[in-house]
Amino acid sequence: MATVILKGSMSKLISSEWIGNIHNKFSLPYQLLSRRLKFNWPFNRKDYISTPKAAIKPWTISVHGKTISDPYHWLKDQGNAAVMKYLQQENSYAKKVMTNTKSIQSKLVRTMSDIEAQLTVPPEILEKYEYYMKEESAASLPIYCRRKLDSNLVDNNEEVILDLNDLSKRHQHCCVGQLKVSPSHRLVAYTFDTNGKENYEAHIIDLSGNQPNVIDVIRDAFAVEFASNEDSIIYTKQNYRRRPYQVWLRAFDSRLTDRLLFQEDDEKYFLHIVCTKNHRFLTINLNSKSSSEVWALDTEKLKSKPVLIKERELDCECYVDHSNNHFYILTNDKSSGKYKVMMAPDQNPGRDNWKELQAMDKDSASDSTDTLLDDMDIFADYCVLYQRENLEPQITIVNLHSPLQCQTFKLPIGTIASASNFTFSADTVRFSYSSPLIADTFYELDMRTMALNNLTPSTIGLDSDQYSFYISHATSKDGCKIPISLCHRKDIVLNSSTPLLAIVYGAYGMELNRQFSVQNMCLLKAGWVLAFCHVRGGGEFGRHWYYQGRQLNKMNSFYDFLACINEVQDQGYTKPTLTSCKGTSAGGLIVAHLCNNHPNKIAAAIMKVPHVDILGTMLDQSLPLTVEEYEEWGDLNSSHVFDYICSYCPYTNIQRNLYPSLLLTASYNDNRVPYWSPVRFMAKLRAAQRDYQSQHEGATTNNKIYHILKTNLSSGHYGTAGDEGLKEAAFEIAFLHKALDLPDELLNTFN
Template structure:
């Protein structure tokens, strides 16, 4: 079956006296309307569909299994938002949740929003934010219908149930009401779709700009203080942040910084009952916790610990809850004025987080593991836990599955954590197919969460591994620093070394190794496949950031200027040549590659569709093998792929069918 070949058109990038030929540069179309480009993407889609037709029955079986593990009906815990109690409810066969509300616990629930009606026939739909006015009259919400992270604002009069016609610009998603219930705050987007302006819109009037971010390496975020007295405007770059405060009663129209930004200093802030709480990394790489009555009256409550990363907190009456990370594991500490205590949990591999804390002030925490579905607990005053809800997982015997955390040595001696999952009755040392997932960027930790879809692989004898490589933050801030900018090669070497170590320890068969990564994890895949192509039988690569140098030289793209501290600034020669050394597109060479299945989204604003399209085109031109190379571009969605509680598993089923068929010799 002949794969499509993209035409080569002469184009050369020149930087630092270095020429980079880019014959597939023409595949970039910012308007996403060029007929030649769309025809090529469609040809790739048609080729993928033709090849994967052989997997149709397996795909359908996998999708059926995943769908059967979704409870037909479910509902969230109720929560209070001003004068409304809210809940989300899902119904059998419906993709999206209903949002229901009532003004007292004795009143019947009434439908406020139906996500299915809002989504219509779109392949992608997201409800960005939902904000109730303090008086309970107005419901404002934001929606995205193609995954480009540009949201439309809608307004409903809950007294009549009718929408209000109000002109809003496209926004970043977040919404905050003023105390008067007549003014709405939101963030608008610049030409690269980054949030850069804070607007206040009094209903019936034109919006007023209250703040504009002048530094294009920063992006804005919006929220409320815990006591709902202040709008909290965050301005953040990779390594620097600032929080500006604005009274929601309208007494001061100017957002003012709690602490002015200083390069390299990050902090997050909240307030309750005239008490401020701050997490700051000033002279504390793993962060420290401070409390006090104002910016000039803060004292240290939890000091810096080189072994413990402080990540998040929630304010309570008389106490606060703090999320920490120690030896790769998240944990929760409760702090009172004079003492503190850790919440105990069973199991060596798990994830815990601070749950939705509503206007009641109760502390709710979440718990999950790879073999235990998410559960929510209310934490009582004596630290006992009351189970509130466990996510139902029908048609699945969870007792059949096991998980374990190990560490393996990288080539420089660093101990890399690895989370492993398998089915107990199908493990055969050194014989199982092994799928390894990784990310390793932005300080994002791949926590050991629950995914019911994985059991379809485990049931077929796969062992699954998550490599917690450098560039993530599983082992603290130093672990992140060791995998960014000039240390980026550590991420790639860690992944390769983990793969080899797992084979040596018998966790998988040497000829049945598969790898997986999305977004920055797609960059990981591209670099690893260039460096160690013979190690893997197949690769799943989603929305991959693979044209690193070209993208980071274009400051008109959404994430470029804000990520110089993550990857480097290629306008500087040293950064340019370092990034060039690992950029997957620039390092494709004439060698044999494994089977590769690549996914992208036409409306992706985080990793533009042309990056994977160009990468696949160059791979086709240079690779020396006859292995499968498939590119599938979803033409109506963005970075996150298909949405919907059922539909999202169509992509997962297709991905899993690809590696299962390869492992069983039915494909390729």
């Protein structure tokens, strides 16, 4: 922090940001000077906390004839001691600002831990074994286990396959990417990352003995699958940009060298492998942000040439599985943007031989033009379609031998997801249902009779008789109707006196997550309104909804979110001083844009690992995802695209204005949103606030406005789990409570 040395009786250090218009006239005694200037010097305030101030180091770059200046570019130098010192200063500052919320944070952690301890996931029965996860406590990490079943499905002794708590003792960060079981159940392979950078390695374990025995380790393996004969394993490798691009075959016979099976050189395409459910084929999936290409290899002839199922085509994606000598292809129609299921014979699966699976007869409820297909599950005799109609989920069961004999099962507003469903010959399908009010509840649906069995011992959540969950709409700038999923206590009076949290994502064609979380449960019990804003750029209404909020249409996402904020305030749900919002990753971009352009609309915002320097990341082709991201944001080699992104990039457009309270989080090892994106945003924002105060004499930042940056120095994009994850969630709730200056009485509801 810059300082000024005062002589004589005023020989104290004073922060330059407090100097104002004093200049160098320091001849008056300290007490008299303080009275004339009508404010207290910082060292005279017991509650004063020194705000971190990043050094300014000139740096410029010229792009398309435009000079871009970035005085905080030096913060990109990961590993630099000065950068680490600054991050530690910000973390210390965050802790000090929130000191008076320690007790509520501890209370919240206990409450959320108690709730999470009640959450269960039913075991998956796969042939002669039952596989499941368990946790010793809510603060612990998962333990992967299995039990062998006899012919009467009676439990035998438990086998521990993998204990993440043991791994975490050896590694500061530990995240399992995949866990695969071989066809005979003798071998298990798992991939894990120890630094948050998604640099995975694979361990292959033999479970045939009394104790799990590691028989091989592949140091750079992003994804794995077992060969049919279990004498080898297939895995993918990443290149120097951390893009999976090669498929390799490794024999467990150490005398043989690994064999390259496939390679993809286009930087826009990430390579992924997965076996079909019947284990007949290995599919090689090449995915960009908006297109796919799929090849297939016979798992018993892995050294043969792969067969092309679908070539890459802009704005056309697909996923492939296999049953009854046919490939089933989930793909989107380019004209309508909607997904459908196609069939192709496995002996000649080229595009010319595709035909649509006619699964809906004229009387089917699923034949509505408003019905969207999200996913499919293929079994020996059935195809399961996971669908949505006006944001309400439903499941359609299709008999593959009589496709027109389909039945649809509708569920209340919420989110459904396929469970593991590994057994190809099964006549039942498992799925989970969740909403902001109800924790993941697992069901088993009999595909023959449509009988539904609840696998969750007791439903965890909030009483639907006391809480409402429904959809309203806002009107965006161009007249488009934007859905808002609203959730709150029924006894709340809509008189603009209620705290509200608006949640947004709006990118990559992904639907906004409305699933249950213990964090949201605490807010709802405390009387908050949750508003899930389904802006364009997400996937709520198919590909066209997505296309209207990406690339040169990205401004629609910002207009939509502003319309949602205006709507909830105009309808009396809340008012600006009680409105907060939250965006994670690409959702943070939308929140930051609102803060830059309409800071008076909200009182607080949380941006978790936010993509707030879209210009800086897209100009840096050394980053792992830049080239692939062209299809989402645009190619900055075009001056038109460059100018468009410049017009909305939050970091570029920080204003000299008074901002709402902000909590930004960063992860030091994040490969998706570099830590320096939110870190530099906060550094530049602090400078803009100081400039605003110096330009507006007498203007000071409200003592109840807080700007906090927290960097996790050991994790990646997805943060931490277990006890640390609960602590982060508690910190966020406490921040919202503090930033909105809510009465202490609300704290009593966190029980």
